[in-house]
Amino acid sequence: MPTAFDLSALPTDHESATLAGRVQLAEGPVPVLLRGGRVIDVSASAATSADLFDLPEPGRADGRDLCAVTELTVGGGAFGLLSPIDLQCVKACGVTFAISAIERVIEERARGDAGKAAAIRSELEQRIGSGIRTVVPGSEEAARLKEALIDAGMWSQYLEVAIGPDAEVFTKAPVLSTLGWGTDIGVRSDSTWNNPEPEVVIIVNAAGTVVGATLGNDVNLRDFEGRSALLLGKAKDNNASCAIGPFVRLFDARFSIDDVRDAELDLTIDGPEGYRLEGHSSMNQISRDPLDLVAQTLSEHQYPDGFALFLGTLFAPVQDRDEAGRGFTHKVGDTVRIHSCRLGTLTNRVTTSRDAAPWTFGIRALYRDLAARSG
Structure with a gap:
């Protein structure tokens, strides 16, 4: 059964926010804007979210009324909420706190x-x-x-x-593989020590301009990476291991990079056995400025479709879950909520990467949908 989108996941000031996302329609995914409680399909102005973020004023893109926000669902239905990014590379910074x-x-x-x-x-x-x-x-x-x-x-x-002078910047996930609000996120089935990483994610367009921000969960396998830094790829990039959303808040007169610098993030994890963990992360404690991290990402590389950049986290759970001294690790069925007042709430349930829905919609599938719509 489809799950209805929870309006409480929107920013507290969502009525004055400029919010962009993606919705799955029968004919394929489309970029959308939220206006007055309505979801506006802007695919006639921008075929992808990457195109939307390249517009001079993406929040003013023209479109057609699609549905009410209350009609958005996850896991089926006519208007399926997706991760708000598509063709952007997904990059991440580590050890920034x-x-x-x-x-x-x-x-x-x-x-x-x-x-x-x-x-x-x-x-x-x-x-x-x-x-x-x-x-x-x-x-x-x-x-x-x-x-x-x-x-x-x-x-x-x-x-x-x-x-040191150089930040850690790595590729977190393949293009089009990220998940959105309400979906199941995965940890490797052979991991025994892992945790969520609640982060602010900034969106950079093809010109290298930061156009907005959202929330992300950079699922981390502490046992794999702890054994060897050369296992970073295996620790970070697995099926369903990257969640972003629910929407990108675009920069405007009411929201800017300074709001990113001052963002406060709250994390709650509710386990199926009644366990509860709460955490907090303050972006004003970051060791490197977000724009410096963008500059380092761009210093020797180009991103013609833009990129999403995870900024790292202050959160490092040490609260014991089962055995004294063994700290925290996920269990299947955990519900993870990452909240920031001006970005909303990203909610996902934990499963294993093996049992999560397989990733099947890639770049060729998107091209086929776009070609069919344009024809």
């Missing part, structure tokens, strides 16, 4: 073993916690801290991207 740097070092030193993590965490925070939280990446102070940590035998590749 001090606490995430410490947690990545813990993963590395524990070799992906959650049982060893608590003791290592205590030692690391005692030795470097205050220093790494205040240092500016790439600064002379950061270089001095690096030398001191090398001398103490405490250096790590994760600290390099945390305080």
Whole structure:
């Protein structure tokens, strides 16, 4: 049975927000705008969301009235809500917050073993916690801290991207593979230590201009990446492992990059056994400015269809779930909610990547739909 879209997932000020998304119709996916509680199909002005974000004023695109927001559904129905992006590359930045740097070092030193993590965490925070939280990446102070940590035998590749001049930027997911609000997200069936990563995702168009922001879940396998950084691809890119949405909030007179810099994110995880975890992430604690992360992504690369960029997270769950000292890991049936007042709420239920719906709609399928509509 289709699931109806929950209006509470919209930003608290959605009536004055410029929101863009994608909806699945019988003839294929179309980019849409929300106006006055109505969903407007703007595919006549922009065939894809990538085209929409390239317009000088995407929020003013012309279109036809499609349906009420209350008629949107997930899992079937005439108006299926999708991830709000399509042809954009999906990039992600890691270790952009001090606490995430410490947690990545813990993963590395524990070799992906959650049982060893608590003791290592205590030692690391005692030795470097205050220093790494205040240092500016790439600064002379950061270089001095690096030398001191090398001398103490405490250096790590994760600290390099945390305080060094170069940010970690990697490809998170293939084009057209991201999921939207209300869908099942997947963790690898052979992972025993994993967690969600609630993040702000900024949308960059083909000209390299940041045009808006949304929410994302960069599902993370702590055991795989902890065993070896060379397993990053296997840890990050799996079926159903990337959720974005529910809508992209476009920049306008009421919402700008400064609102991204000041965003507050709340995370709740409700488990099928009654377990509940709550977390919080403040973008004003990020070590690198969002526009610097965009510039580093663009420094030696072009993106003719634009890209979505995950900005990293402050959230690193250490609350025990089952056994003392083993921290948090997902269970099938967990409901994950990522909320930010001005971006809305992204909700997904956890399954395994093996059991999640297979990814079948790729670039060729989109081309066929677009050709059929234009013919």
